[in-house]
Amino acid sequence: xxxxxxxxxxxxxxxxxxxEEWDEVRRALLPMDHNEDGAAGKNDGSAACSTxxxxxxxxxxxxxxxxxxxxxPVAVDATAEIMQIKLGDPLGHGSAHEKQLxxxxxxxxxVNGVSGALQKGVYAKSVASLAEQVGLPxxxxxLRHEATHSGLPSLSVLSIAADQALDWLRENYWTLxxxxxxxxxxxxTEVARDLLDLSLRSSSDDSAEGSSTKRRRAELLKELxxxxxxxxxxxxxxxxxxxxxxxxxxxxDAKGWRTFLAKVFKYWPPAAAMALEGCWQELRRKWAxxxxxxxxxxxxxxxxxxxWLVGGDRGGRDLLGEEGAESxxxxxxxxxxxxxEGARLCRGGRGEAQANRTKEVLKxxxxxxxxxxxxxxxxxxxxLRVTDGILGDIGGYAGPDILVRPVEQKKTKKRPGEGEGEGEGxxxxxxxxxxxxxxxxxxxxxxxxxxxxxxxGTTPSGLIS
Numbered sequence: 443x444x445x446x447x448x449x450x451x452x453x454x455x456x457x458x459x460x461x462e463e464w465d466e467v468r469r470a471l472l473p474m475d476h477n478e479d480g481a482a483g484k485n486d487g488s489a490a491c492s493t494x495x496x497x498x499x500x501x502x503x504x505x506x507x508x509x510x511x512x513x514x515p516v517a518v519d520a521t522a523e524i525m526q527i528k529l530g531d532p533l534g535h536g537s538a539h540e541k542q543l544x545x546x547x548x549x550x551x552x553v554n555g556v557s558g559a560l561q562k563g564v565y566a567k568s569v570a571s572l573a574e575q576v577g578l579p580x581x582x583x584x585l586r587h588e589a590t591h592s593g594l595p596s597l598s599v600l601s602i603a604a605d606q607a608l609d610w611l612r613e614n615y616w617t618l619x620x621x622x623x624x625x626x627x628x629x630x631t632e633v634a635r636d637l638l639d640l641s642l643r644s645s646s647d648d649s650a651e652g653s654s655t656k657r658r659r660a661e662l663l664k665e666l667x668x669x670x671x672x673x674x675x676x677x678x679x680x681x682x683x684x685x686x687x688x689x690x691x692x693x694x695d696a697k698g699w700r701t702f703l704a705k706v707f708k709y710w711p712p713a714a715a716m717a718l719e720g721c722w723q724e725l726r727r728k729w730a731x732x733x734x735x736x737x738x739x740x741x742x743x744x745x746x747x748x749x750w751l752v753g754g755d756r757g758g759r760d761l762l763g764e765e766g767a768e769s770x771x772x773x774x775x776x777x778x779x780x781x782x783e784g785a786r787l788c789r790g791g792r793g794e795a796q797a798n799r800t801k802e803v804l805k806x807x808x809x810x811x812x813x814x815x816x817x818x819x820x821x822x823x824x825x826l827r828v829t830d831g832i833l834g835d836i837g838g839y840a841g842p843d844i845l846v847r848p849v850e851q852k853k854t855k856k857r858p859g860e861g862e863g864e865g866e867g868x869x870x871x872x873x874x875x876x877x878x879x880x881x882x883x884x885x886x887x888x889x890x891x892x893x894x895x896x897x898x899g900t901t902p903s904g905l906i907s
């Protein structure tokens with residue numbers, strides 16, 4: 443299938459895995475910056491762990507990993523470097539002069555990085571004028587000039603300048619970036635809901651599927667494409683989960699949901715598996731607390747949607763990706779992890795009604811994995827079958843007990859006198875053999891699972907081959 447043409451932003455390569463990781467680092471580096479109104483406190487490291495579950499030491503390690511991965515933005519690098527110097531060495535190593543040198547160098551690099559990014563045109567502008575354009579405190583420019591061309595500023599002056607630098611970085615990078623992400627999340631959710639409502643109306647009323655409806659659907663989809671980069675699937679997946687919660691999923695609306703999801707997942711294919719995992723995580727959060735009456739409808743909608751998305755011919759299984767696609771191993775691995783996690787929840791002493799609701803979702807997951815049995819290796823399949831048996835055979839699999847991966851037969855040159863029908867592998871040489879029952883298998887005393895390499899038992903090699 444050809445890759446859809448993108449008319450919007452393609453995004454920029456970042457060293458962090460997700461914006462959630464970026465936000466965790468923000469909270470750990472600036473521990474006082476947690477209020478929604480953006481109120482800032484003094485970043486002296488005294489409240490490092492009071493408002494964040496992870497401390498600044500963890501954030502410093504993550505930023506170091508980002509530096510190893512690729513180019514880190516100047517604001518992130520400067521914030522981490524200044525905070526590391528301000529926190530100091532917990533063992534008391536290093537002199538005040540070394541801290542003075544390090545802090546001066548960090549501030550010089552910050553001013554040079556900000557002014558260098560703004561230096562455009564034929565004629566070079568002064569650092570002071572460039573810093574004034576973005577509101578960089580003048581004390582930083584003066585200290586940069588003094589540390590570069592004159593004597594080293596005192597440690598007390600550098601500490602005051604470092605506090606002002608952190609305030610500027612918070613207001614001009616961290617807070618602005620966070621607000622932009624929130625705005626992107628809100629816009630994506632609103633447009634996705636409008637697109638879903640339009641798809642549901644057109645599916646329930648065939649007369650509504652006119653040129654104006656198609657034009658409006660194309661406009662909404664283009665709006666999503668314009669402000670959500672192709673590599674940024676998290677907002678799309680969260681928008682789908684939010685739509686499932688706000689618009690209760692009903693089987694009679696499956697046609698409209700399919701139209702909506704097919705349009706969205708065409709441009710963001712990984713968002714399908716991410717939306718399924720998001721629904722599962724949302725269900726887990728609801729199962730962890732006593733459900734209120736208003737939450738029961740949301741839980742029922744999430745369970746019905748997850749079961750439909752991995753369902754059979756009448757479900758939306760094809761929306762997760764065609765068999766043999768590049769994203770299939772990751773999807774199978776994710777669904778397999780949900781099955782194991784769900785089995786632990788069912789066996790964790792929960793109420794019978796709650797366990798039955800969990801099994802209702804797991805039944806659809808088992809069906810999806812069993813339909814992709816040719817993509818699972820033998821230990822994974824055997825573990826899946828054992829888990830299914832523990833839960834009461836809710837998957838309903840009726841195939842052979844043990845499967846082995848087919849071995850591709852290499853073409854060999856026949857010797858004179860050998861017949862066409864001699865040998866087990868003479869038929870269809872060079873092609874994968876069909877799945878067959880493993881013969882000669884005996885249970886292993888150590889309890890290890892069998893595999894194609896050793897049918898008498900060996901350590902599982904992994905989840906997905």
